Amino acid sequence: MAKITSVSPLAPAAFPNLPVIDGVRFATAEAGVRYQGRTDVMLAMLDPGSVVTGVFTRSATRSANVLDCQKKIGTDSDAGAAIIVNSGNSNAFTGRAGEGSVDAISEAVAAKTGLPANRVFTSSTGVIGERLPHDRIIAKIDDLVGALDAGKIAPAAKAIMTTDTFPKGACAEVEVDGKTVRIAGMAKGSGMIAPDMATMLVYVFTDAKIGRADLQAIVSDAADKTFNCITVDSDTSTSDTLLMGATGASGADVTGNAAFAQAVHDVFLDLAHQVVKDGEGATKFVEITVTGAATDADARTHAMAIANSPLVKTAIAGEDPNWGRIVMAIGKSGAAADRDLLSIRFGDIVVAEKGWVSAEYREAQGAAIMKQQEIPITVDLGLGTGQATVWTCDLTHGYISINADYRS
Amino acid sequence: MAKITSVSPLAPAAFPNLPVIDGVRFATAEAGVRYQGRTDVMLAMLDPGSVVTGVFTRSATRSANVLDCQKKIGTDSDAGAAIIVNSGNSNAFTGRAGEGSVDAISEAVAAKTGLPANRVFTSSTGVIGERLPHDRIIAKIDDLVGALDAGKIAPAAKAIMTTDTFPKGACAEVEVDGKTVRIAGMAKGSGMIAPDMATMLVYVFTDAKIGRADLQAIVSDAADKTFNCITVDSDTSTSDTLLMGATGASGADVTGNAAFAQAVHDVFLDLAHQVVKDGEGATKFVEITVTGAATDADARTHAMAIANSPLVKTAIAGEDPNWGRIVMAIGKSGAAADRDLLSIRFGDIVVAEKGWVSAEYREAQGAAIMKQQEIPITVDLGLGTGQATVWTCDLTHGYISINADYRS
Incomplete structure (x- = not known):
C-alpha cells in the first residue's frame, strides 16, 4: 500500500480521553496479517448480560465477516460477547474460504473465552480478494485474551486503522436517574467511504442498561443521520460494519431516554466527522x-x-x-x-x-x-x-x- | 482556466480528413468571449430543405441555449438552418439574461442570413453562471456569414474547444441506390462528461435525404448507444447538445436504410471515444x-x-x-x-x-x-x-x- 507519511491537516489535536466503559475490555496484537511492525488485531470482550446491536453495508458483494455478523446480530444471549477485528485484509470476495476463515476465528475465540461461537463477531478491513491468513490471527488469541484491559480502548482504535492517518475516538456521558451513563467508541475509515449503509468499521460501547431491540432502533436511527450522511469518494465498502454493545454495568435503564439517544447520535456524528476529516488526501x-x-x-x-x-x-x-x-x-x-x-x-x-x-x-x-x-x-x-x-x-x-x- | 500545455496521450495522430457535406458551410471567428488569441465562435449554415434533429441534456439546470434548442427542434421548415456556437461561457444559470442572450444572437443571425429566428440554433460552452457577453458574438456575425465555406469543418471543430486538448472529428460514407451519402461531424468535451443525456457539444452533418422524424429516431438511438455510454467524471453538463443536420443534397433517400443508421452510429461512437480519450488528465x-x-x-x-x-x-x-x-x-x-x-x-x-x-x-x-x-x-x-x-x-x-x- 501507499506509504502515508503525514497526518491529515484536518485531524483533531489529540485522541480524546475516552472513559472506561464498565463491562468492556480491550486488547491488541501484532499478527502480521499484512502490515509489519504495528498492531493489526483488536479484541473487545463484553461481559455477560451485554446486548450487541449493529448496522452493516448493503453492498451486494459484502464480506464473509459482514454476512456472518448479520446472521449472529439478531439473537439475544446472556453469555457476553467478543468482537475481533483485523486490519490489512478485508476477507471480501474470498468465496467459501472467507467463510471458513470467519468460522475458524470465531471458534478459536469461543474456545479460549468460553463464549458460544455465535457470540463472536468478526470484522476484517483491508485489501479485497486475497485469502485471509487467519492462522496468524488465531495464533495471537491466547495473548489477546490474557491482555484484556478496560483501559485499552485507545490502542484498540489504532489497531483497526488502514489508510487512516489518525485513530478516531469519541465519547459522551448522560445522567439517568442519578447515575452516570458512559458511551465511548472508535471508528476507522478514510477511503472507500460512501453512504447508504453503516459505513466503515465502528465500535461503540456503553454501560447503559437497555434491551437489544431498543438499542438497535437508536443505533439504526443515529447511523442513518450520521455515518449514512458522509462520503469521501462515493465508493461503498464491502466491509462496512457498526457494532454497538451495552453492558448494563451502570445500572441505569435508558429505555425511552431521549438524552441517551441524543448522546449516541452525538458520538456517531463525532466519529463520522473524523472519518471525513481523515478522507484520503483531504484538506477541507x-x-x-x-x-x-x-x-x-x-x-x-x-x-x-x-x-x-x-x-x-x-x-x-x-x-x-x-x-x-x-x-x-x-x-x-x-x-x-x-x-x-x-x-x-x-x-x-x-x-x-x-x-x-x-x-x-x-x-x-x-x-x-x-x-x-x-x-x-x-x-x-x-x-x-x-x-x-x-x-x-x-x-x-x-x-x-x-x-x-x-x-x- | 488552467493552462492545458500538452495534448492527451490518447489523442489520434491527426484530425481526420473530413469530406465536404454538400449543403453545409462553416465559418469561425475570434470574438474574445473569454479566451484571447484563438477562435471561439463557430457558425454552420445548412441550405434550404435541410432537416435538423437533436438530443439534449436532461439536467434540471440546463442552459438557456439548450432550452431554446429544445423549443425549436421539433418543427419542420424548408428555410434551411444555422447553428452558432461559442466557447468560453456556457450561458447556464444566467436567468432571464441568458434567455435574452440567446434571443439576441438568434435574431442577429436571422437578420444577416434571412432565416427565421426559430431556425437559428445556439450553443454555449464554458464557465457556468456568468453573463454571456453576446454583443461580442453579434459583432462578428457579418464576418462569419461572409466567410462561410464548405471546406472549413476542421477549424470549426477547433473553435468549439474548451479544456479539450485536440479537436474531434469523424466521418463515414454509405452507398445508397448508387449514390454516395456522406456523414461528417465534430464534438467537444473533456470534463463534466457523464451519460444519461446527449452529452457535450456534437454537430454532425450529412447530405442524405431523410425526414426529420426518421432522422431523429436514428439520432436518438445512436446517441443512446454511444454518447450516453461514456463517462469521464460522472458530472453531467448543463449544456450538452447534439445536433444533426441532413441537407438532402446527395439526392439519396436513406429512409429505412440500415447501413445509413449504422454509419451514423459509427460516427457517433468514434466521436464519443475521442471525447473519452481527451478526458481531463486521461492516460488510459x-x-x-x-x-x-x-x-x-x-x-x-x-x-x-x-x-x-x-x-x-x-x-x-x-x-x-x-x-x-x-x-x-x-x-x-x-x-x-x-x-x-x-x-x-x-x-x-x-x-x-x-x-x-x-x-x-x-x-x-x-x-x-x-x-x-x-x-x-x-x-x-x-x-x-x-x-x-x-x-x-x-x-x-x-x-x-x-x-x-x-x-x-
Missing part, C-alpha cells in the same frame, strides 16, 4: 445543507450529488468559489429542482438567488470562505420543506497518490 | 463490458458504477490490476449481483470466477494488461442475458490539476 471539511426540497429524500439526493461531484470537490481543493459546479450537480442529481428558485450560500454569503448570481455577491467573499478549513455550503431549492445535511471532503492530488498505488 | 482508455446481467439496464448500472468509481479509476491510473475494487463497485451499484457467480476478465485473462480469484490467474498477467493504453474489462454476472458496454478513462493527477484551478 465540507458541510452541505440542502433546504426547501420537495422531500427530505430529494434534499439528500441533491446534497449527495454535490458532495460526490469530482468537479465540486476539486474546485474546493483549489479554493475556487466555483458555484456554477454546484448548479451543475443539482441539475444532474435527478431530484426535483427549478433553476429560477435556486439559491446558494457559502457560509452566510448569498452567492446566487432566483437562478442567477446575487447582485451583491463579490467573488472575493466566496474566495474568503473557500480559504477556510471548514466550508459550509447551503442550497435552498424553494420548492418545499425537505432538508438534509451531509459531510464530505475535497478531492486532491493526495487522493490520487494514495489510490493509484494502494495494492501493487 | 477503458472499455467496460458487463454480460450475464438480469437486464440490459442492470448491466449498464453495473458498468457505470465501475466506470465512475474513483477507486477503480485511480487503480487504472496506477497500472494496478486491483480487481477487488471492481468487485466493490459491482457491490455498491444497487443492481442485482451474486458474489458467487461473478467472473472478471482483463482482456482475455480470467482474473476471478465464481466469487474468487481464478486459480490460474497470476498478478503479472493483470499487470501486463494494465500497462496497455487501451484496457478492456469484462464482468460476467452469471444471472441472465443483459449486457452493456461503456467507455471511460482513468483518474489522474492531471484531472486534479485541471479542475482545482479552472475558473479563478
Whole structure:
C-alpha cells in the first residue's frame, strides 16, 4: 500500500480521553496479517448480560465477516460477547474460504473465552480478494485474551486503522436517574467511504442498561443521520460494519431516554466527522445543507450529488468559489429542482438567488470562505420543506497518490 | 482556466480528413468571449430543405441555449438552418439574461442570413453562471456569414474547444441506390462528461435525404448507444447538445436504410471515444463490458458504477490490476449481483470466477494488461442475458490539476 507519511491537516489535536466503559475490555496484537511492525488485531470482550446491536453495508458483494455478523446480530444471549477485528485484509470476495476463515476465528475465540461461537463477531478491513491468513490471527488469541484491559480502548482504535492517518475516538456521558451513563467508541475509515449503509468499521460501547431491540432502533436511527450522511469518494465498502454493545454495568435503564439517544447520535456524528476529516488526501471539511426540497429524500439526493461531484470537490481543493459546479450537480442529481428558485450560500454569503448570481455577491467573499478549513455550503431549492445535511471532503492530488498505488 | 500545455496521450495522430457535406458551410471567428488569441465562435449554415434533429441534456439546470434548442427542434421548415456556437461561457444559470442572450444572437443571425429566428440554433460552452457577453458574438456575425465555406469543418471543430486538448472529428460514407451519402461531424468535451443525456457539444452533418422524424429516431438511438455510454467524471453538463443536420443534397433517400443508421452510429461512437480519450488528465482508455446481467439496464448500472468509481479509476491510473475494487463497485451499484457467480476478465485473462480469484490467474498477467493504453474489462454476472458496454478513462493527477484551478 501507499506509504502515508503525514497526518491529515484536518485531524483533531489529540485522541480524546475516552472513559472506561464498565463491562468492556480491550486488547491488541501484532499478527502480521499484512502490515509489519504495528498492531493489526483488536479484541473487545463484553461481559455477560451485554446486548450487541449493529448496522452493516448493503453492498451486494459484502464480506464473509459482514454476512456472518448479520446472521449472529439478531439473537439475544446472556453469555457476553467478543468482537475481533483485523486490519490489512478485508476477507471480501474470498468465496467459501472467507467463510471458513470467519468460522475458524470465531471458534478459536469461543474456545479460549468460553463464549458460544455465535457470540463472536468478526470484522476484517483491508485489501479485497486475497485469502485471509487467519492462522496468524488465531495464533495471537491466547495473548489477546490474557491482555484484556478496560483501559485499552485507545490502542484498540489504532489497531483497526488502514489508510487512516489518525485513530478516531469519541465519547459522551448522560445522567439517568442519578447515575452516570458512559458511551465511548472508535471508528476507522478514510477511503472507500460512501453512504447508504453503516459505513466503515465502528465500535461503540456503553454501560447503559437497555434491551437489544431498543438499542438497535437508536443505533439504526443515529447511523442513518450520521455515518449514512458522509462520503469521501462515493465508493461503498464491502466491509462496512457498526457494532454497538451495552453492558448494563451502570445500572441505569435508558429505555425511552431521549438524552441517551441524543448522546449516541452525538458520538456517531463525532466519529463520522473524523472519518471525513481523515478522507484520503483531504484538506477541507465540507458541510452541505440542502433546504426547501420537495422531500427530505430529494434534499439528500441533491446534497449527495454535490458532495460526490469530482468537479465540486476539486474546485474546493483549489479554493475556487466555483458555484456554477454546484448548479451543475443539482441539475444532474435527478431530484426535483427549478433553476429560477435556486439559491446558494457559502457560509452566510448569498452567492446566487432566483437562478442567477446575487447582485451583491463579490467573488472575493466566496474566495474568503473557500480559504477556510471548514466550508459550509447551503442550497435552498424553494420548492418545499425537505432538508438534509451531509459531510464530505475535497478531492486532491493526495487522493490520487494514495489510490493509484494502494495494492501493487 | 488552467493552462492545458500538452495534448492527451490518447489523442489520434491527426484530425481526420473530413469530406465536404454538400449543403453545409462553416465559418469561425475570434470574438474574445473569454479566451484571447484563438477562435471561439463557430457558425454552420445548412441550405434550404435541410432537416435538423437533436438530443439534449436532461439536467434540471440546463442552459438557456439548450432550452431554446429544445423549443425549436421539433418543427419542420424548408428555410434551411444555422447553428452558432461559442466557447468560453456556457450561458447556464444566467436567468432571464441568458434567455435574452440567446434571443439576441438568434435574431442577429436571422437578420444577416434571412432565416427565421426559430431556425437559428445556439450553443454555449464554458464557465457556468456568468453573463454571456453576446454583443461580442453579434459583432462578428457579418464576418462569419461572409466567410462561410464548405471546406472549413476542421477549424470549426477547433473553435468549439474548451479544456479539450485536440479537436474531434469523424466521418463515414454509405452507398445508397448508387449514390454516395456522406456523414461528417465534430464534438467537444473533456470534463463534466457523464451519460444519461446527449452529452457535450456534437454537430454532425450529412447530405442524405431523410425526414426529420426518421432522422431523429436514428439520432436518438445512436446517441443512446454511444454518447450516453461514456463517462469521464460522472458530472453531467448543463449544456450538452447534439445536433444533426441532413441537407438532402446527395439526392439519396436513406429512409429505412440500415447501413445509413449504422454509419451514423459509427460516427457517433468514434466521436464519443475521442471525447473519452481527451478526458481531463486521461492516460488510459477503458472499455467496460458487463454480460450475464438480469437486464440490459442492470448491466449498464453495473458498468457505470465501475466506470465512475474513483477507486477503480485511480487503480487504472496506477497500472494496478486491483480487481477487488471492481468487485466493490459491482457491490455498491444497487443492481442485482451474486458474489458467487461473478467472473472478471482483463482482456482475455480470467482474473476471478465464481466469487474468487481464478486459480490460474497470476498478478503479472493483470499487470501486463494494465500497462496497455487501451484496457478492456469484462464482468460476467452469471444471472441472465443483459449486457452493456461503456467507455471511460482513468483518474489522474492531471484531472486534479485541471479542475482545482479552472475558473479563478
